[in-house]
Amino acid sequence: xxxxxxxxxxxxxxxxxxxxxxxxxxxxxxxxxxxxxxxxxxxxxxxxxxxxxxxxxxxxxxxxxxxxxxxxxxxxxxxxxxxxxxxxxxxxxxxxxxxxxxxxxxxxxxxxxxxxxxxxxxxxxxxxxxxxxxxxxxxxxxxxxxxxxxxxxxxxxxxxxxxxxxxxxxxxxxxxxxxxxxxxxxxxxxxxxxxxxxxxxxxxxxxxxxxxxxxxxxxxxxxxxxxxxxxxxxxxxxxxxxxxxxxxxxxxxxxxxxxxxxxxxxxxxxxxxxxxxxxxxxxxxxxxxxxxxxxxxxxxxxxxxxxxxxxxxxxxxxxxxxxxxxxxxxxxxxxxxxxxxxxxxxxxxxxxxxxxxxxxxxxxxxxxxxxxxxxxxxxxxxxxxxxxxxxxxxxxxxxxxxxxxxxxxxxxxxxxxxxxxxxxxxxxxxxxxxxxxxxxxxxxxxxxxxxxxxxxxxxxxxxxxxxxxxxxxxxxxxxxxxxxxx
Numbered sequence: 001x002x003x004x005x006x007x008x009x010x011x012x013x014x015x016x017x018x019x020x021x022x023x024x025x026x027x028x029x030x031x032x033x034x035x036x037x038x039x040x041x042x043x044x045x046x047x048x049x050x051x052x053x054x055x056x057x058x059x060x061x062x063x064x065x066x067x068x069x070x071x072x073x074x075x076x077x078x079x080x081x082x083x084x085x086x087x088x089x090x091x092x093x094x095x096x097x098x099x100x101x102x103x104x105x106x107x108x109x110x111x112x113x114x115x116x117x118x119x120x121x122x123x124x125x126x127x128x129x130x131x132x133x134x135x136x137x138x139x140x141x142x143x144x145x146x147x148x149x150x151x152x153x154x155x156x157x158x159x160x161x162x163x164x165x166x167x168x169x170x171x172x173x174x175x176x177x178x179x180x181x182x183x184x185x186x187x188x189x190x191x192x193x194x195x196x197x198x199x200x201x202x203x204x205x206x207x208x209x210x211x212x213x214x215x216x217x218x219x220x221x222x223x224x225x226x227x228x229x230x231x232x233x234x235x236x237x238x239x240x241x242x243x244x245x246x247x248x249x250x251x252x253x254x255x256x257x258x259x260x261x262x263x264x265x266x267x268x269x270x271x272x273x274x275x276x277x278x279x280x281x282x283x284x285x286x287x288x289x290x291x292x293x294x295x296x297x298x299x300x301x302x303x304x305x306x307x308x309x310x311x312x313x314x315x316x317x318x319x320x321x322x323x324x325x326x327x328x329x330x331x332x333x334x335x336x337x338x339x340x341x342x343x344x345x346x347x348x349x350x351x352x353x354x355x356x357x358x359x360x361x362x363x364x365x366x367x368x369x370x371x372x373x374x375x376x377x378x379x380x381x382x383x384x385x386x387x388x389x390x391x392x393x394x395x396x397x398x399x400x401x402x403x404x405x406x407x408x409x410x411x412x413x414x415x416x417x418x419x420x421x422x423x424x425x426x427x428x429x430x431x432x433x434x435x436x437x438x439x440x441x442x443x444x445x446x447x448x449x450x451x452x453x454x455x456x457x458x459x460x461x462x463x464x465x466x467x468x469x470x471x472x473x474x475x476x477x478x479x480x481x482x483x484x485x486x
Contacts, residue, residue, distance in 0.1 A: 032135060042149070046158075047155055050159050056098070059098060072109075072111040073108065073174065074095050074183075075109075076097075076105060077093045077105065078189075090103075097402060105127075107127075108191065109124055124160060124163070128166055153165065170191070181199050182203050184204070209410065212409035213410045215402065217421055217424055230469075231469070234469045237304075241320070247294040251292060255278075256276045259304045270306065274288070276304070277292075278301075280435075282300070283449035297327070299334075300319070302319075313402075320477055321477075321478070333448055333450050335474055336365065337450045339364050340364035341430050344360050345357070345454065348426070348463040354415065357396060357397060361430040370382060396429060425455065429453030431451035432448075433451075
């Protein structure tokens with residue numbers, strides 16, 4: 001990539017004239033003058049609002065009603081350094097994206113309370129188009145000539161349905177503002193500094209918790225985006241099956257790269273680090289090194305999800321035999337997990353307790369472990385003491401949305417101890433994992449890990465499996481793989 005200056009003083013504390021020398025050390029006044037003019041008008045006119053604009057407006061109204069008379073500040077976040085002068089690809093904070101639909105780095109949503117406590121006026125603070133008169137657009141390392149065009153404030157107002165202002169004024173405006181303020185923390189250190197004397201950790205946490213609980217029930221737009229994410233993920237899994245011969249000639253990273261291609265072509269990114277775990281690596285829950293061999297005779301556990309352009313992610317897992325056929329022992333373990341998942345999915349319904357699906361799946365797995373002689377029954381005792389957890393390891397699922405583990409700041413009584421409602425979307429993902437060095441199980445079990453995971457939305461009369469297009473039964477997995485490799 002093109003070289004950028006790495007000055008001793010941070011870029012945001014330097015005038016452009018000082019910064020330009022690293023980018024163009026031999027800059028002449030004639031070139032500077034030449035670069036000011038001769039540029040076409042590229043303003044985009046008559047833009048239509050983004051698809052989710054009506055939903056983001058409704059969400060802001062709900063937020064306003066919860067915190068009347070208080071100023072609410074929700075930042076998108078800033079670029080994060082990967083190494084030296086290169087940054088990670090930016091992803092906006094979920095709270096900001098949820099309330100605005102925008103994904104711009106450094107953006108800030110400010111909801112200003114109206115006099116008398118009658119709602120809020122929202123302003124979206126964004127970085128405007130680069131100034132060509134002062135050379136910002138080509139002399140600044142974050143100028144548009146370097147990183148690409150961004151929307152003008154007028155364009156952004158049309159897209160998001162929110163009045164927009166220059167984000168370079170927001171810190172000063174907030175510093176001077178009076179009255180109670182709440183900030184979504186952890187995304188913008190400069191804003192946190194500007195509001196040091198106006199916010200408290202307790203009050204800010206209440207804002208974060210409320211926004212997390214707002215996302216427990218998805219609206220129609222969100223469910224549609226999750227279905228898009230799942231549909232792309234299904235195609236990504238098919239891509240992987242088609243190239244398993246190449247993965248065997250290389251490593252798990254061929255699997256990772258194959259799925260990533262689908263995610264970048266059809267979406268924004270992967271929603272989390274793909275787990276491409278072959279053989280005994282499948283017994284490591286979050287195996288993301290993906291540097292091991294892919295061998296015939298082993299199982300491949302692929303846990304991956306495409307993230308859409310609107311940042312909603314799928315989270316799907318399939319465990320498949322690398323050579324297309326389960327061995328007897330692999331099938332035995334796989335079928336037990338499938339049976340557990342079936343029980344878990346059946347327990348997902350409106351009015352049921354959130355944890356019902358977890359208990360249903362764990363009961364099946366505990367029963368199989370007793371049946372196989374790995375644990376001494378009865379099953380109720382095993383469940384009471386949690387003895388099965390040596391091999392089941394994790395919970396059976398979690399909420400899904402803008403985060404792969406969505407709504408993580410929600411209170412326990414609203415989430416884990418709560419009741420399922422139509423519109424909630426969660427994963428159902430039981431597993432069995434027999435570590436390669438576990439001497440308490442038969443040798444033939446060791447190094448086998450199986451997880452099956454689907455994304456399920458609660459409906460008015462039960463549930464809908466968003467990822468039902470991917471086969472789950474062991475015999476269906478084999479037939480599916482054979483059809484893709486024919």
